[in-house]
Amino acid sequence: MSPTETMNTDLALRIHRTMVRIRVFESRVEELFKVGKLPGFVHTYIGQEAIAAGVCAALGHDDYITSTHRGHGHAIAKGMELGPIMAELYGKETGACRGRGGSMHVADFSVGMLGANGIVAGGLGIAAGAALSARYRGTRQVAVGFFGDGGINKGTFHEALNFAATHRLGVVFVCENNQYAQFTSRLRTTAVEDLSVRASAYGIPGVTVDGNDASATYRQALEAVVRAREGGGPTLLNMETYRFGGHYVGDAEVYREAAEVEDRRRSDPIHRWEQVLTDGGLMPDGLRERIWEEAEQEVASAVRFAEESPYPDADTALENVFAAVPVTGRA
Template sequence: MTGTMPALERSEALALHRTMVLIRVFESRVEELFKAGKLPGFVHTYLGEEAIATGVCAQLSPDDYITSTHRGHGHALAKGMSPAALMAELYGRVEGACRGRGGSMHVADFSLGMLGANGIVGGGFGIAAGAALAARHRGTDHVAVCFFGDGGINKGTFHEALNFASVHRLGVVYVCENNQYAQFTARSRTTSVEDLAVRATAYGMAGATVDGNDVAAVSAAAAEAVQRARDGEGPTLLNMVTYRLGGHYVGDAEVYRDASEVEEYRGRDPIQRWEETLAERGWLDSESRATVWDEAAAAVGDAEERAEAGSLPDPESALDDVFTPVPAATEGFRRGAVQAPPAGDPDGETPETRRMTFGQATVDAMGRAMRADDSVVVLGEDISWGGNFGQFRGLVDEFASRRVIDMPISEAIIVAVAVGAATAGLRPVASMSFVEFTLGAMDEIVNQASKFRYMFGGQVSVPLVLRASDGVLRSSASQHSSSLEGLFTHLPGLKVVAPSNPADAKGLLRTAIDDPDPVIYLEHKKITAQRGPVPTGDYRVPLGSAAVVRAGADVTVVAYSAMALNALAAAERLAADGIDVEVIDLRSLVPLDFDTVVQSVARTRRAVVAHEAWCFGGFGAELAAQLHSELFGELEAPVARVGAAPAPIPFSPPLEAAVVPGADAVEAAVRTVLA
């Protein structure tokens, strides 16, 4: 175990002492306030572990990054957050670091490089790697430090992140705060190795075990690891052996450990040990010691007074910062306009357009975005070879591996790295191949990407695009044929688009890349080879702008993606019987252009909502419910819904046809609402 005494200057040694004492006083008072019922939520204190945050953060510059944990108060204070901002956050006040949106487990200050405490165990592994990737992309030597507990070392994302960081020799330091308990379970019951640092060996990276209660040893080990990262020598895993003097949370009965064990570790208190060392050197006496503790108490007392006097958030602001405010779109296609293919030759090509496949249109959009903005990067599986449907073909030849990054088959780390890179200034486009594969990254999508802006009080935006191929294609069977847009539209903080043609694919992707929020960009597999006229210039299709692709008077069919094409086919058949169908292609599900839909249905008084996703609980159910609520009493018939039957998509063609709806199902639904 590393424990050598570095040659610290007196000022450095005393600064370490002041920070540790501030953390101790702050956490002790927080514990008292929580027990007195003054703090809402849950509190996990950092008592006994102060040396780690203090020693590590002492080696960092203001521009370096850290990710934190549910036990993150110490990290926040050590990185420079004021006690007042932190205490106000714990009180849920608008003066808090996150305006009361995050609370104890989600404190953040992006101006200090603190990319957020995380209530998800191991939530910072890939985010730190993404921040380090962004730092290298910008040509800086900024370092990312990921603090995590020993319980996180058995998470799959730990191994995925270390592998990725090592492959790319990223400037990340992984600091395991090994307090020997994963919540309530002793490490020996869950972990196969005693020395956690040996896991670094498997990934070809440096690793060391350090006495985490010796602030000098922590500082020395961190200094070496941080310098290695700055010098481009890759990541380090530091196993900091420590002990939490409090329970897993304030109020924990602690039945899982003996009181004698706790008392034994109180004798190894990091602050007491450091004070003894400082006294031996003649740098601390009883008077100067008392001054440090009194100053910390005064700072914490002032923070408490400010928090008590602070303002509670206005309930009217509860929906602020779910998305980043953006100006109304003025480019691209006109909202609600009837949009047919541009006039020209029989294939719809004009001098201003070129026939492209869906995949070629996305390559065009990506290339234009990457030429215009160096912060746009692409990462995903097999993308150097063009991606599974050619959506990235040729990009690596133009932009090289610095900006077209092949990722391991590890969806969680793809998204986590994208989130970290986005919060640190890049605009990543993360490719997930098939939409089913996003399920391996749902924690990163749901708990990180979609929540960061709101949870951290609007401090940060997460400008990333997550693209995936969805829908049914030629007996691909259950695990490669899903339509999961309903999962994503359910999540506040995510935008969702689903184009039906190459022109929209290009314009929507350009807009999605420009957007400051995370966008789920869904490409239906069945239409990736579809050709159509695409404007040759640079343009954007605004999000939240539906297209009336066929005007009609008798009934409105609302669809998107491949189902919009089925709706058009059904409308042409019905026209032969004198039925005039209006077809709306939503293009964007979140934000939703509900106005265009309502205006159409108010005129036709009949509506069909169609998608390929399962009907039960699908996006169409929400749209139908909103239409009934808005137009109740004006409709001539209930809104009809078209969607897949409630079964996994089968392999055999006749079974697939029985489950998955097409133009026939849309036609039948239209006839039903007209009956």
């Protein structure tokens, strides 16, 4: 389907810019981690960009998302600035969470990004809770819970879907089915081939989507978001994709063949989208190069911001860890 059938030129190019910004950011993060600039672990989103870009393009600014340990792409697509994300990865005071969260716990409530989560499927209950909050407050906000194919076998997945379906909450559950749960093939852990059939147990729609097709991810997400916003309840979207890198940067990847990775790279979501835009006359000469150059410059600026920022003062380590207890005057 041509993008002009589902979106205007501005939206099509905005989705492209988002994917490119994610790719350039994550590629630079890989480089920085390999030379010892970033602490901890990092899990990059390279190869899955069409999902975050397409889904978040279907959301409003005040809608919510919850994310995973592989959350930089979601954060960027939902509108977080690159500087605070990069500074958070560096552990700097100017980071989105003042350097306390790091790569796996980036959050910015001001844009509806309720947080990446190091616990597999840990964000799904939070997404259902956000939708319940919107119900009580009488708003039309929608929540999206991103998770991986490994998360579809966690108890929290079933609990969140059952609760959201029972109360017809405005949640869209987006499974980023990249074929591997850490180091284990989906084929060895999941009894069903089409993960979208899990929705039938809860009486909600389930759809399998080509997660490397930006038009398809946007179109199916928009349909699910509209349904949720209008009171139609939750949807499960099984978006099939592939992570180009290992589970984390530095992963030896002994569990999959190099030929498999190379074959999957031929379906690069950014290259596919660029071809669609070019064929549709939406990518004039020179525009592709400008978009990539702008992303490179923005990421370089984010790195400078992070490297020039101070580390947190050690004396503030316990700030925001414990809630203040009011003094009652009782012994």
